[in-house]
């Protein structure tokens with residue numbers, strides 16, 4: 464009987480395998496074989512790592528967990544968007560979304576089961592947070608996407624070893640993986656800081672899933688200590704801040720987090736973040752008809768962000784049950800966009816994608832990312 468659950472293989476950084484192998488009395492080349500098995504061939508069980516002796520695979524399966532998240536459901540949206548419902552070992556279900564765009568795949572991943580922050584228009588906060596995800600579960604979502612991408616390739620006739628049929632002889636085969644990761648699924652990443660950062664390091668590691676840091680985006684509802692901590696972290700991940708309103712009066716109505724860290728404090732923290740890291744913050748601004756989509760709000764936003772190098776992403780609201788706001792008129796979104804652009808704010812207006820899956824859960828925001 465073992466009361467403590469086994470550590471998850473996907474929750475370990477590639478560099479942590481050598482000391483672990485030492486602890487288990489194994490030679491260090493086993494660590495290399497394991498890391499290659501996990502991330503080059505995408506093993507889904509210890510038995511898949513055929514470079515390891517059978518008894519060792521058996522020993523490892525007793526000590527370190529390598530069980531994929533169960534793909535409980537796949538929901539398709541018109542334009543090739545797929546939303547996966549994944550079941551963790553304790554039965555908790557999480558969502559991740561695969562969004563193809565311009566030959567790359569962007570994957571939106573969850574950081575928690577539910578969310579504590581209860582933003583008015585966000586379905587995932589409606590029932591609070593059940594628990595935070597482990598690093599292994601966060602990485603596991605990407606492994607599930609890799610698994611489906613591999614199946615897609617095989618269905619398209621690309622050999623199972625990966626790569627393209629015409630690849631140069633001797634070239635290392637590469638298995639498909641997402642090009643971009645956004646932590647914009649269920650949960651608040653800075654409410655699960657350590658596990659999220661650990662998972663993103665594994666995704667970013669060249670010996671891990673090898674996704675470039677600039678292709679990994681963390682999105683926060685405005686947890687100031689999290690932003691401050693990230694500024695000191697020495698990582699190159701992108702930071703996105705869900706602002707949604709240019710002043711406390713409106714932001715308090717949308718986002719209870721604003722009572723804890725109001726607009727002025729949040730923006731000052733973002734300015735500091737830029738000063739410290741030289742990295743540009745993206746502000747998300749969900750447009751709600753007649754609430755925050757008037758030109759006076761655009762002007763207030765311009766004043767608020769003046770002098771800070773940053774980007775703004777305008778997102779038309781996706782209607783959700785329990786929130787009585789409605790999406791903006793297209794001409795108002797365009798006028799808002801135009802106002803910001805004229806003030807030299809780098810602004811994009813995002814089109815939601817995968818409306819069908821959005822509507823079904825009212826939870827994950829599907830967007831094309833630049």
Ligand code: SAH
Pocket residue numbers: 582584585586646647648649650651652682683684685703704705747749778779780781782783825826828
């Ligand atoms: N907790 C993090 C990440 C999850 S939410 C955060 O708040 O940033 C990801 C993004 O989707 C946030 O910008 C959030 O405000 C936005 N969002 C949630 N529900 C939405 C809806 N109904 N319409 C438009 N955007 C929404």
